[in-house]
Amino acid sequence: MSVTAEWQQMMSEIQNLLVDNCAQISKYGSDMEKTELVNQMTTAMKEVCEINNSFAHQKKALHWCQNIQSEDHIDYDSEYQKKLAEIKKGKKYNVESDELFKEFKERVEDITSNEFEVEESDMNFLDPITKQTIKQPVKSQICGHVFDKDSIDSMFRGRDPYIRCPYVGCPNKLRKKDIQEDKHLTQKFERFLNTQSQR
Numbered sequence: 263m264s265v266t267a268e269w270q271q272m273m274s275e276i277q278n279l280l281v282d283n284c285a286q287i288s289k290y291g292s293d294m295e296k297t298e299l300v301n302q303m304t305t306a307m308k309e310v311c312e313i314n315n316s317f318a319h320q321k322k323a324l325h326w327c328q329n330i331q332s333e334d335h336i337d338y339d340s341e342y343q344k345k346l347a348e349i350k351k352g353k354k355y356n357v358e359s360d361e362l363f364k365e366f367k368e369r370v371e372d373i374t375s376n377e378f379e380v381e382e383s384d385m386n387f388l389d390p391i392t393k394q395t396i397k398q399p400v401k402s403q404i405c406g407h408v409f410d411k412d413s414i415d416s417m418f419r420g421r422d423p424y425i426r427c428p429y430v431g432c433p434n435k436l437r438k439k440d441i442q443e444d445k446h447l448t449q450k451f452e453r454f455l456n457t458q459s460q461r
């Protein structure tokens with residue numbers, strides 16, 4: 263097996279390992295603990311992707327140096343450093359658009375959104391602010407609490423970027439970016455609304 267193939271295999275093994283960790287984590291503990299630990303795994307995955315990216319840059323620069331054809335004496339080390347700097351400068355790396363990271367996030371989302379979910383019968387379909395049935399559910403990524411999109415949005419219209427979670431007894435402070443849509447949740451609410459309208 264080539265070094266590159268071996269490296270790629272190692273990358274996907276690391277990804278599997280971190281996804282497995284998230285799966286284990288999501289079975290135990292409170293939502294807050296789970297979120298915290300899943301965030302740690304996500305940070306680890308980001309770091310791995312960054313290493314993977316800089317490895318790719320180094321490989322490219324090295325390959326370029328190997329193909330230099332010249333009769334003159336060449337200072338390979340400085341050519342390599344120059345090329346590497348050039349490659350790094352040319353392509354701004356964004357981990358969020360790294361395929362390895364995107365795949366990780368999707369896999370973790372699939373696992374955690376199933377595990378974080380409360381049984382349908384225990385689920386609260388009422389918005390804690392308006393006390394009305396939630397029409398468009400969004401979820402706090404910090405504590406797992408669910409709100410209606412419009413009603414939580416209106417709470418963010420104050421000057422403070424943080425609001426306190428409107429669930430009674432929940433101590434978490436939330437920012438707008440902590441509130442996200444969740445496709446599994448939306449499906450669940452749609453099912454619920456359907457059964458309601460059939461009654």
Ligand SMILES: [Zn+2]
Pocket residue numbers: 402405406407427428429432433434
């Ligand atoms: Zn909360």
